[in-house]
Amino acid sequence: MKEEKRTALIEEVLGTTRNQQQEVQALQDTIYVLGGKWRLPIINSLCNGNKRFREIERSIPGITTRMLSRELKDMEANQLIKRTVIDSFPVVVEYTPTDYCHSFGDIILEMIKWGKDHRARLKLSKR
Amino acid sequence: MKEEKRTALIEEVLGTTRNQQQEVQALQDTIYVLGGKWRLPIINSLCNGNKRFREIERSIPGITTRMLSRELKDMEANQLIKRTVIDSFPVVVEYTPTDYCHSFGDIILEMIKWGKDHRARLKLSKR
DNA sequence: CATACTGGTATACTTGGTGATACTGGTTAC
DNA sequence: GTAACCAGTATCACCAAGTATACCAGTATG
The missing domain is CATH 1.10.10.10 (Winged helix-like DNA-binding domain superfamily/Winged helix DNA-binding domain)
Incomplete structure (x- = not known):
């Protein structure tokens, strides 16, 4: 297993990735509402x-x-x-x-x- | 002189208007840089x-x-x-x-x- | 060997956000 | 009476931002 993939897996298990995804979501929502x-x-x-x-x-x-x-x-x-x-x-x-x-x-x-x-x-x- | 115009003049003299203008400027600058x-x-x-x-x-x-x-x-x-x-x-x-x-x-x-x-x-x- | 990854570029296409300009029907100031 | 204000609407047209899809050369994985 490659180092990068291991890191990715660990992050997913620990929730870092999920938090990041949630934040990008929130950010994009706001940008959408504020569009223009x-x-x-x-x-x-x-x-x-x-x-x-x-x-x-x-x-x-x-x-x-x-x-x-x-x-x-x-x-x-x-x-x-x-x-x-x-x-x-x-x-x-x-x-x-x-x-x-x-x-x-x-x-x-x-x-x-x-x-x-x-x-x-x-x-x-x-x- | 109409009431509205008087208010506008007073605001301009007192600087409220200028501050507002400055703020809109700043806001629009930021929007421009962050565009898209x-x-x-x-x-x-x-x-x-x-x-x-x-x-x-x-x-x-x-x-x-x-x-x-x-x-x-x-x-x-x-x-x-x-x-x-x-x-x-x-x-x-x-x-x-x-x-x-x-x-x-x-x-x-x-x-x-x-x-x-x-x-x-x-x-x-x-x- | 096939597959999937990396760091992008190329081409073709669409769309909607925006600008420019003009107009309306009424009101108020000079 | 005419010029300027109010609160908008109408119409036309542009173009940058964005999408979709394919492609490249190289490398690693199984």
């Missing part, structure tokens, strides 16, 4: 208190009306946000994050942190 | 100690040889990983993460956590 360029920025914007369509749109550089519309619809269908039509005059539409949506908070925080560090690194290396 | 389905799973696999091409391939469900090959090349060009050819007999190729690569650790951790919670939630709601 716009999900996280939209969630972030909502969590920052933006509620109105154009308000959200303005808060995300590069997004088009079309993409925002599509994503919001999709996210509403997936219980990530709530769409409320306020029967005032004129009618106002508000989007609010659900609790489920807030559960992405830590991921977003870490990604913002990474992005900021990244910028800092680039500035340093330019000097 | 495979980056994070590959980084995760490498950080878990997988070094060999087929080893990494096996550790990521669904990835094809082609995508792995492309991503590894790209990541090497971007200093995320190091490719080492070990001059043994037969020749062996090893991929190892750089420090830079390790800086994604926290993001990955949070995403794995989310994915696991997500599965747990689904199981609960099925009962």
